[in-house]
Amino acid sequence: MRPTVNDIAREAGVSLATVDRVLNARPGVRAKTVSAVNEAIDRLGYVRNVAAANLARQRIYRFLFLLPAVQSQFISALSDAITEAARGPLAEACEIVIARVPQRDPHAMISVLDAEGGLQVDGCAIMAHETPEVRDLIARLKSDGAAVVSLITDQPQAARDHFVGIDNQAAGRTAAVLLGRFLGPRPGKVAVVVSSMLARDMVDRRLGFDEVMAERFPHLQILPSLEGHDDRALTRQITLSCLDQGDVVAVYVAGAGTRGVTEALHEVGLAGRTVVVAHELTEHTRAGLQDRTIDAVIAQDIGHLARSALRVLRAKADRRPIDEGQEQIRITVLLRENLPPETSDSGPSLPI
Amino acid sequence: MRPTVNDIAREAGVSLATVDRVLNARPGVRAKTVSAVNEAIDRLGYVRNVAAANLARQRIYRFLFLLPAVQSQFISALSDAITEAARGPLAEACEIVIARVPQRDPHAMISVLDAEGGLQVDGCAIMAHETPEVRDLIARLKSDGAAVVSLITDQPQAARDHFVGIDNQAAGRTAAVLLGRFLGPRPGKVAVVVSSMLARDMVDRRLGFDEVMAERFPHLQILPSLEGHDDRALTRQITLSCLDQGDVVAVYVAGAGTRGVTEALHEVGLAGRTVVVAHELTEHTRAGLQDRTIDAVIAQDIGHLARSALRVLRAKADRRPIDEGQEQIRITVLLRENLPPETSDSGPSLPI
DNA sequence: GCGTTTTTGAGGTGCGTACCTCACGCTGCG
């Protein structure tokens, strides 16, 4: 049987109340007594029964998820995944609110936060562009004692506790290798479409992509990033004018907007003849893989992302360490040949 | 606040004892009363507090992991991952035993099981070849009320509750696409190395591989499977004699034995000039990717595997449904360019 | 309506922890 607080008290020769004070870092215990208790804990190998502790504490964790208010299948699926995770055992004793915030308005986020009880939250997961406003917001949350994680796109300059997302440089490098090797020795130009260079994930993907392209595929000419701003029509248009210059043999769609790109490719009759590597599994990328417009999709497991954010927020709120291995979000390379079957049950095209 | 058993009792107009009898399926309650209680449960949206229930029940789950007793970095790493998961929160109130069983001896598994308390276990995860003995063993475990999952390699004919592992056909198809496209239009022969065709995962990988090869790369000639039986020297030898026939332009290492293959390739001076796709991230495959002997590695997240097995066994033991999404083990395509940094802390070359 | 069986109620104890109150003894200070 595992030792309990009572065993510790007996072993240390103190009362249960004192053990409790030590365990929960409450004042009113002499340093000497504290170490006596800690020694007893080590000797018996005591580990706190988290279930019993939470039962007794009756604590409710309030977590807030801030997602950009853009029209995107990926964000919708992410939102669904969070909702689903919030129903699971990970969200035991948790109250979870998902708020969608306009991306271009720096003050919207502050007001949303205030509306949602603001500083009362125990933790917050933020997916947003890397702006001074967001950085300040994170600092404010942290100084109020909340745990903060950046989601999907990192905020490396801010005081977030953790980044929940993939290694985007590695993703960009992977895209480069696939694109380059699928293309073979054929020379030409490569277009890169991003949503916005304000998003850290886009920057990182581009960095990784360029690195490998320069090193391994110098016969390919990488064009400047096209910013589609998560807008399908705009993406289509800028892709078209880029294709206009001719000799574009491949496209790396690092951000949202795959639909705009494939539309453009179809219009000029290049679909299937241009190597396309895109990100995230949605209805459109799935269809693109099926009809061979897209050669490879680099996806992240959105359910894992949601659960990981929850686990990390929870751990940080309890000041517990996290299991790095479990929180590492891996990238999946999807091809026409290994597409997971469509899961029609929960939400529109929930990526696996 | 979430409703408790007391709320149910009040709502249903019965006593707490009766609610308890219904909840835990104890006898001595009229059908009418049962449905009254169930209606109250539905009306209030009651969900059992699992933590409190387990606390009160003081139940200890006994789970047994049966792994093949072969000399393999992958199996060692898997064993380590299970040990690590067994220390985590998932293994709360669990006693976990890992047993290594000789693969060729059909009776060894039975005797190990008996030695480990045999029928006393609440659940068992089995990684083994698909033999009649194993099938019988699973049937026996099941009839004794234990939960059974197959691990890594499935037992589709047996009465296992669940398969914890990747979609091996999809893995084989992925290998085929990468190998074929990396190779380009160059014709030639492709060698396939497996550990044993008795292992279901090998069969499935080969099936998926052949399917895509036939469909998309008909200019390549796929050679019969070479069985290395997880033996480095044997694998090296059979690879050598296969390379002897000449014109082998690619090798798909579907099973263990990558070291034997790369050794053979180096010996005949074909390393780096032959496209090699292998499985699992170990010291050797990592080194192979680094020095470009290996072009791509298809890996499964071993930590996820261990945690998933634990979660599923636990859920099955409690007769709870599982979260399909969370238990889906995805495959990771590793290239030289997206190799995760080596984690030297826990165990020898723990795959990420 | 009787005896018998089945169903139900009331209540208790315990799981391991958090958190609270009250009181006691000790120390040091004026």
Add this chain to the structure above:
DNA sequence: CGCAGCGTGAGGTACGCACCTCAAAAACGC
């Protein structure tokens, strides 16, 4: 010497549930 203040002990209640006992009530068969 008395008193404040600190460190500690003793003990209680609560969390939500499992599981037990004993007795009372209801249903049943005849």
